[in-house]
Amino acid sequence: MHTNTIAAIATPTGNAGVGIIRLSGPQSLDIISKCFNHNSNTLTPRYATYGTLATPSVTDSVIVIYFPNPNSFTGEDVIEIHAHGGYFLLEKILEHLITLGATLASPGEFSKRAFLNGKLSLDQCEAIIETIHAESETHLNATNRIYQGRLREKLFAMEKKLIECTAQIIATLDYPEHDIEDATSKQISQTLREICKKLEELIQTSCEGRLISSGIQIAVLGKPNVGKSSLFNAILERDRSIVTDIQGTTTDTISESILFKGMKLVFNDTAGIRDTEYRKRSCEQINGASVINYGNLHNEISEIEKLGIRRTEKVIANADIVLAIFDSSTPPTDEDKRILELTRNKTTLFILNKSDLVTDKGQSKIWFDFIGKGSFIQTSAITGQNITKIKQIIHEMVIDETLGGKKLLSSEIVITNTRHVNELTLGYQSLTKALKMLPILTLDCISIDIETALNHIGNITGTRASDAVIDEIFSRFCIGK
């Protein structure tokens, strides 16, 4: 049985009506009771409980289901939180759960636990081993190898400094009567601050990493009848054969992904109203055997319809790039103006569609003036004009700042592996704690924090902190009886 409690968003990325966050482990009940307005002992096993989940930044009406061990997917105590979909909201909730004591699940960790607790059958075993193993050498493609190499190089440099720092501390602890200079607080804090900053920078690249792993989020905006769906289909149709979703779970009509030049582009339609029959189906896919009261869900969907605009705003807020589609054969309307307003401050590609119907040059000029300085492209889903170019421009917007106005991918290294992000974050937290405690507590405690940080980094590089520190001590200091 695992001792820690893991959490992750269980539903695929992209905007859906409902998103599920799963908690698994011994503290699941404890954690949920700290943010849900129902006492943990009023949660009836396997029954949906409706209530309010509050985090410092967001509050949402959710359904919580408690699966006590061993009758759960993982065989541990599991809590499922069914919240309103939307990456932003789900991430905020997840973040809060982690501050309450959960650990971010590694890829495949829920399945791994399910397997270890005998919840998955043997034929699924090999597949899980593959998932776990995906991060190790044989599965790395060339790009990943470069990534791994560069990351290691950076981490080795940080490790070296931390090892030197720890060795200085430990040498005086282990050889108290030797004339070794004591590590001063000033030296230690300087090193720790430096490494903290570097780690922070690396961790921040994971936001860029998300662009690669969960895809470039593209919001598709446009009033009805601008030809949005035919354009949408035109973009996707050509690539139907490679339409893919890396998680391999669902083809969602609200959120469609394509792979273009190795980059995952996720198109999120901002239409808030969906066919309820479809939604019910996708919920079934997502939840498997979970007991769901569909009546409640229907109610929630009409709720979402009312909040259509807010949802649209959220999708835009979460988007890396916005595609704003206009019908260039008719003059801009108030609705178009609202759309233009919504795209302010976002990297936007304006699409002047139905270009085949535009005969009047004056008409085009009206639209150019309307858009102003923004990037645009004239398209026709009917003639196929410029359709393929859209993807090309999006790709360039991601990698080149001159086109998009904002370069989305900038770092030399981008952390894309969730486990790596997790280890680096834990390492960063340990060092921050060491810095905080340095003026208050003694070096025996501080050395533990630094060592913990080293171990987290070592989980990526493979360095064993304790051995490395001892080697460093003997290479640097002249000690011995």
Place this chain on the structure above:
Amino acid sequence: MKTQYDVIVIGSGHAGVESAHASAKLGCSTLLLTINLDNISYMACNPSIGGSAKGHLVCEIDALGGLMGTMADSAALQIRVLNTGKGAAVHALRAQTDKVKYHLNAKKILEDLSNLVLRQGEVESIIKDNDFHIQLTTGEKFTSQSVVIATGTYLNSTILIGEKRFDAGPSGFARSNYLSKSLQDLGIKMQRFDTGTTARLDGLTIDLSKTTTQHGDENIQTFSAMTKRPIKNIITCALTYTNPETHKIIMDNLHRSHEFFKMDKTASPRYCPSIETKVHRFPDRERHQTFLEPESMHTNEYYMQGVTTSLPIDVQEQFIRTIPGLENVAITRPGYGIEYDCIDPMQLDHKLECKTIAGLFFAGQVNGTSGYEEAAAQGIIAGINAAHKSLAKDEFTLSRTNSYIGVLVDDLVTQGTPEPYRMLTSRAEHRLHLRQDNADIRLTQLGRGIGLVCNKRYNIFKKKLDQIKLVQQSLSQPVQMSDIKRIFEKYDESTPQARLSLEQCIRRGNITLNIMAQELNILTDIPPSVLDYVTIETKYSGYLEKEQARIKETLRCESTKIPSDIDYNAIKALSGEGLEKLIKHKPATIAAANKISGVTPADINVLLVWLRKNNT
């Protein structure tokens, strides 16, 4: 004469003595064989016990009911607490010890022990059928169910002084000529290590006025809970330094040191390098310190800490006389290097029993360690398990999570050691929990469980637990604002705005329960050591809670066993290097596998999945 024993211990150094004592105490008829009865608990190197991490081992041996703690206390000439400014977890006791008294005390304690027979003689062979048959060079034969080998540096040892090499044991004792071969015949893999010691000096020829006097600490704790009176400091040590002239003499004669032309490739200890190694490796250092330490009240001989050497005698004399205070010194015994056979400890399990020969245990320097404390710690584990083997009782092992002894044994049997292994605090990842002040709380109940902790010790322990409970109950009581102001000002702490409880007070900076008890005249009948313990547990509580979570994780990994007949080749998803290393090291648990370098976290996950699949 009796020839059949439950347990036979070979070797009467610090490991053998603890083994024999534990075995006899647990009710086994025990024979202790030694080359010379005058080398029982002999301190062949430094006349001191304890120090960083080593002091922890002594307290743990004591908490389990072993001998070293009480013996060190009773033979102590001076005692100090090291690392006082660096945090409670690394506080370490160190005692200068009367080596003559220590030896005599140990000899008498063993002689008085029922169930234990002491016998001088050199072992010629060990033969195993259902029992072990041991034959001495004199022709005498003994039989037993279990055997503990604790032969230190005596196996095939060679003494090295400059160009001279001769076959002898340490300190002029005879070496063991046959046992190493006999062990190899049993299939044991040997390796060859070397170590060394310093010259001994005639104290009457030292000019102490040219040195800095090193005093002991007054009224501090003892190694053993059983020692009632505080240790009196009856000697001082002297600090002096080498200088460029010393280094020049050493460098000029480096080619005459055995280390630079040794015939066999041996592993020297990084943990106590010779002075020639130090000078050679750190040429920029202008001086190296040396402590001059009296060896006993029964002799004028001094030990010189930090100046291990195997240079020729004329060079030793020449360079030592360049050191301030030693200008006219007379050497009583030259420093020497010693090469010896020891085993690769990876042949042992956590009981320190040989994996391939049931009933054969190894403890101490013969396992590739260095230090009296490391030896004694292994001795008690091997002794208990050898006894349990004969008594058909369950095994007794310690974990990395409850003791430095556990760390020591685990490191040895899972990692092996390429050089003499010394205990270091940095090796203990759970060191905030593994402190000297709670050694009894961690281990005495375990010692009681196997029957090694006597009633007297157990009652002292239970009383301590009661006192701790009492103190902890009083922590919530509020302290008057006027008192807080007075005490905090006195101890240089910023005065808090609101009234605090006793617990909140002792969380602040330098404030301890001892201070509060004294200033408020409360908890007057509680001993300072108990107040210290509660203070530490309170101040460190945040760290200790995290530590407990880590300990749980370690225990989980330690308890996940890997079957010895596992076919790693059949597990397809292992990485190439991981596969190779796992086949080579054959880890017994996930915890052990996790420590092998080259085995990745992904490999560990694959292993876990595989184990699960094959267990269900």
